[in-house]
Amino acid sequence: FTVSKPGVFMRAKNIYLNGVPANIGPCPNEWLGSVDLILHGTSKSLEDPSYGGGFLLKDILEGKDIDVKVEAINGDIIESTTNIDEITRAQMIGTRMAFKNYTAFVNPSAEPVSSIFSAIPLEGNLKGLTFSGCGDLNPLQNDPNNLIIGNGTRVLLNGAEAIVLGQGTRSSPEKPNLMVSGNLKDMEANYVGGFKTGEGGEVYDTLAIPIPVLNEEIYNNLLIKNSDIPLTVADIKGRHLPLTQTNYGAMWDNH
Known part of the structure; x- marks a missing residue:
C-alpha cells in the first residue's frame, strides 16, 4: 500500500501499523512511496502488548483507518494512515x-x-x-x-x-x-x-x-x-x- 507521495523517502527500514511492528518485504520500491510488508499475526504492539496482529487484522477488515509509521533508511519518520480499500494486495x-x-x-x-x-x-x-x-x-x-x-x-x-x-x-x-x-x-x-x-x-x-x-x-x-x-x-x-x-x-x- 502507499505510504506517501513518490520521492519522499528512498526505502523503508521499519514499519508499524497501530504500533504493531511488521517486516519490510523484499521489494525495494525505491522512491515510490509504497511498501510491501509481512505482518505476523502474533506480533504485539510496542505501545500496548495486549493489542496485537489479530486485533489489527480485525480492525483492517472492519474498514477502520490504521495508523502507519515508517522509519526510512535515512532516519526520517513518515506517518500516514491506510485502510482495507487502500491496500492493493494482501494474502494471508x-x-x-x-x-x-x-x-x-x-x-x-x-x-x-x-x-x-x-x-x-x-x-x-x-x-x-x-x-x-x-x-x-x-x-x-x-x-x-x-x-x-x-x-x-x-x-x-x-x-x-x-x-x-x-x-x-x-x-x-x-x-x-x-x-x-x-x-x-x-x-x-x-x-x-x-x-x-x-x-x-x-x-x-x-x-x-x-x-x-x-x-x-x-x-x-x-x-x-x-x-x-x-x-x-x-x-x-x-x-x-x-x-x-x-x-x-x-x-x-x-x-
Whole structure:
C-alpha cells in the first residue's frame, strides 16, 4: 500500500501499523512511496502488548483507518494512515492451522505461570487447567487418513475461498496441522480477531473444510465423538512431558 507521495523517502527500514511492528518485504520500491510488508499475526504492539496482529487484522477488515509509521533508511519518520480499500494486495498464510489434537496444561509448581495458553496467569498447585482444540469439530479428526484433505484442497479461511498449501509447521503424524492461504481482502471480520492472554494479545482465525461423504469409510470417520478423542495433560513449563490423559468429552460435553 502507499505510504506517501513518490520521492519522499528512498526505502523503508521499519514499519508499524497501530504500533504493531511488521517486516519490510523484499521489494525495494525505491522512491515510490509504497511498501510491501509481512505482518505476523502474533506480533504485539510496542505501545500496548495486549493489542496485537489479530486485533489489527480485525480492525483492517472492519474498514477502520490504521495508523502507519515508517522509519526510512535515512532516519526520517513518515506517518500516514491506510485502510482495507487502500491496500492493493494482501494474502494471508496460516502456517499452522487446525491441529488435529493438542495438549491441556496444568501448573504443578507453587507460583502462577504466565502463558499464551491462559487468559490470566495459570494458578499453581494444580488449581486450574487450560486446553485448546475443537475436538470432534476439527476437520482433521473427521478425515484421519487424508482421504479428502490434502495439497490443493479448497477451503474457507475466515469466510474467504482459500487453498490448503500442505502440512503446517510442526506438523507430525501424531499431531497434524495444515498450512492454508487465502486473499485477506475477501475475508470477513467476524471470523478473525485477537484475544488477550497472560502473555499479551494473540490471534484467532476460522477454517472450514467440506468433507463429502463419498464412501462408507469417510462416513464412519465422521462419527467420531469428543469422548473418543484423547487429550494429553502436561506441565505448562514442560509442555512435552505428559502427566496424565483425559479426553475432549470431559472438556466440552455437558458444559
